[in-house]
Amino acid sequence: MADRQKHREEIDRAIGEWSRERDAAEIERLAQARGIAAHRVQTSRDCFEDPQLRHRRHFVELPHPVYGTTIVEGPRVALSRVPGQALRAAPTLGRDNQYVLSEILGYEEQRISELIVSGAMG
Secondary structure (H helix, E strand, O other), X not given: OHHHHHOHHHHHHHXXXXXXXXXXXXXXXXXXXXXXXXXXXXXHHHHHHOHHHHHOOOEEEEEEXXXXXXXXXXXXXXXOOOOOOOXXXXXXXXXXXXXXXXXXXXXXXXXXXXXXXXXXOO
């Protein structure tokens, strides 16, 4: 580590020259082929097109009340005994208001009606 710190500018310059002629995917492939743990920074599109994520079925298409279908990320890990799964798309604005107000917060119907009439519920 001390030698790396001592020669960091030279090392940085050499890596910069080597990588300048290559794209991120090639750098990742070459580094991994030599046993170096490396992964390029991915955009959302890169993630969606990533062969490993596709193989793991990481992205799931689900029905959506506004868009017809939408794509969401599934669980980050695959557990054998308790497999997770994406069950539904994100809720639309206000979809769960009634449930939250009545079941979680315990509001009476009168109070919920007042909130709706006042415009507080969007």
